[in-house]
Amino acid sequence: MNSRVINLSEKLSRFADHWAPKVVAQMNDYQFKLVKIQGEFVWHHHTNTDEVFIVLEGEMTIEFRESSVHLKAGEMYVVPKGMEHKPVAAIECKLMLVEPCGVVNTGDAGGAYTAPLDVWI
Amino acid sequence: MNSRVINLSEKLSRFADHWAPKVVAQMNDYQFKLVKIQGEFVWHHHTNTDEVFIVLEGEMTIEFRESSVHLKAGEMYVVPKGMEHKPVAAIECKLMLVEPCGVVNTGDAGGAYTAPLDVWI
Numbered sequence: 224m225n226s227r228v229i230n231l232s233e234k235l236s237r238f239a240d241h242w243a244p245k246v247v248a249q250m251n252d253y254q255f256k257l258v259k260i261q262g263e264f265v266w267h268h269h270t271n272t273d274e275v276f277i278v279l280e281g282e283m284t285i286e287f288r289e290s291s292v293h294l295k296a297g298e299m300y301v302v303p304k305g306m307e308h309k310p311v312a313a314i315e316c317k318l319m320l321v322e323p324c325g326v327v328n329t330g331d332a333g334g335a336y337t338a339p340l341d342v343w344i
Numbered sequence: 345m346n347s348r349v350i351n352l353s354e355k356l357s358r359f360a361d362h363w364a365p366k367v368v369a370q371m372n373d374y375q376f377k378l379v380k381i382q383g384e385f386v387w388h389h390h391t392n393t394d395e396v397f398i399v400l401e402g403e404m405t406i407e408f409r410e411s412s413v414h415l416k417a418g419e420m421y422v423v424p425k426g427m428e429h430k431p432v433a434a435i436e437c438k439l440m441l442v443e444p445c446g447v448v449n450t451g452d453a454g455g456a457y458t459a460p461l462d463v464w465i
Contacts, residue, residue, distance in 0.1 A: 250394040
């Protein structure tokens, strides 16, 4: 038993809010975040970085302006730097995000869905 | 259906060798690699980077000189930069590694287990 082992299911059980990423690990200057999503997020992009989505439970769609991708549990996707996207999930979906420290969830868009950085669980 | 969606089970089905990481995604200058392990690896460290282990199937131990951690499916661990470690798995274990481009699997140790870089599947 070592407290530095990160159990993803246990971490997911610690919160219930949507669209508010929680940091579970840091590697160099990158963070691994868990987030629960449901409904439609805002259109946004990240000017300086790619962003990785890994679906842990459920399924989701990442909409782009000209296309979309559908992801199920056990699937991942790299949203390229600068590409406008909008995450959507009809039913609650549980994700891991990987991105550099300091990346705001709403990117350039801001607004009510903007979550605080560096909330560790 | 979009070929840029990465299905981890499907990717794992494409290879059978042990201790030879395969790249499935790149985010900025970091890579996500799948690897199957069985037996004992070599003691080594990575001088310039942390290294993330995420267990997808099975279980494994990461031995350190003074301690060890045991990881099961759905658990992850960040091996700190410079820390000597030796991955071990009695039964085959399937992992995702996350680390910067150019990181060699055997770190400073070299030897017969050293796998080529940038093998994509």
